[in-house]
Amino acid sequence: MAIVTQDNHGLRLAVRYLVLILVALVFMFPLVFMLVSSLKPTAQLLSDTSSLRAFLPVGDISLENYAAAFRRAPIGLFVFNSIFITLVTVCASLFLCSLAAFSFTYLNWKGNGIVLSVILATLIIPFETIAIPLLLWVSRLPWVGMEGIEFGWLNTYHVQIVPWIADALTVFLFVQFFKDLPRELIEAARAEGASWWQIYRRVVMPLSGPVLATAAILKSLKMYNEQYLWPLIVVQDEAHRPIMVGLGYFFQLNVAWGEVMAYLSVITIPVLAFYLVLQRAFIASIASTGVKG
């Protein structure tokens, strides 16, 4: 009887691993296809798509697509722009949204529940619906730059940063986390003479490592991977373009698919590195928010 049970257990384990491997392969195929295709000439790439060769580095393999991609578009600049915009937005967003959440959670001001509800309600509004009003707004807003006050934010970094700093999801994550912090810690700090700012800086934020990691990861991925429509509208000059808009350089009259794959491979590297470094925190953040990637 025991042997039969052991056999069943082994079989179940084998089936489970088989299913896991298949699922992993399904998720890996696009990535493998991208990397392998980036090494092939466009003609071979297209002919290979009808067979399993599409996923194998066989045939005429070279780094020519990469060289061509770098000749066609200033990839380094685009990657820098995206990383810069992402970093500044994430830092500002963590600061501003945590401050807002602190106020909603701890400061007992009249109507804070209603204001929080309104902020959270913005989660259901797709960006596309506010893109045009926002464009009209930012094209007239003043900005104090190196040459004094200027009007209109188009073709700048800050037009790609400022509208994304306030973020309902980030506020929500912080509010949820702050609510779970023991209230006595805040009260103890108050009794010890701390001001609200000191409580935020010395007590609450040092204890907020987990939510900072979660919010930073989700925001970074959003900023790096999904910024396409807005920069396409507000940035016309090459100097401020992020990576996703740079993809347009490769969709000219004749699409060079090999170069597209090379470009995509290059811009994926920072995200992969980011993921590998923060793998544990990344999984924890997805698990803690229930947000799908």
Add this chain to the structure above:
Amino acid sequence: MADVSLKQVRKSYGNVEVIKGVDIEIEDGEFVVFVGPSGCGKSTLLRMIAGLEDITSGTLEIGGRVVNDVQPKDRGIAMVFQTYAIFPHMSVRENVAFGLTIAGASKEEKDRKALEAARILQMEHLLDRRPSQLSGGQRQRVAIGRAIVRDPEVFLFDEPLSNLDAALRMDMRMEIGKLHKHLSATMVYVTHDQVEAMTLADKIVVLRDGIVQQIGAPMDLYHNPANLFVAGFIGSPAMNFMDVEVLDQSADGVTVKAPALDPVKLPGVGEAFTANSKAKLGIRPQYLSVAPDTHAGALHGKVALVERLGTETVVNVELTRGGRIVAALAEDRPLELGTDIALGFDPGQAHLFNETNT
């Protein structure tokens, strides 16, 4: 140090009033304990003194200054919480010196005062540890240390020992008592543990449903409870109560009887009782003793439950003529369940409460 004065203090949450016009005077250097069952408002009252809860109406003075609208940080108080509330990301030293850091004290001053507090609480060796490396008792010492270094006018303790096990609780109780003597500070302490209240307090405030039931020295409350509630709340095991009928009232006492009790005269009982009225007789379990069967006024019954505690034996007796009574008999007594027992008491130690005195 400072005195604390509460005058007609009230607290409401919406339409629900939880503190209903409390008047308490706490003298400079006094150790006052608020006791009462869960939900009686004792912690709310303490938090109002701390400034963590607003006062709906009434006046709160600390050191002769009205502080109703003063921020906690400006009230000259320090508070110790039930859950310790020490900051997990700071070392013991940083925790103890937190108030000084906030006040912008120099590093030398912070180190000196933290060490001084640690010495008083015998935790010098813990100063560089993190809270996660400390036991419950050690964490509570850190919380007390944090309160000490600020040299507050009033110390506030909100059930500080409730999360500790029995042995540690006794140790820490002694520590807090010593600390009060050492600092001669005004201390207000909330607990539901009457042993803590009886052993630590100069003065106890008994609360029920947001109303002060009695204020007095521990033994005053024990021997002269103002009403049934205080009589039942103070003392362990709780006082026995028996419905009685008043037969006679005279200058030398009141005579009462009950189905389970032959007429007995209670000397020294006040004049608030009239013949043929109903009343409640209260007898502390400690004042009951095993009596001979023939003893006049004895309560007869059968042993229903025995708890042998070594130094005393708590016996639950099913009375023959109805009702139950608990006796705390001195010394260890191996009584058999179901055996007949007669309990006598000194009428001079009994209490009588009329029906309005609940």
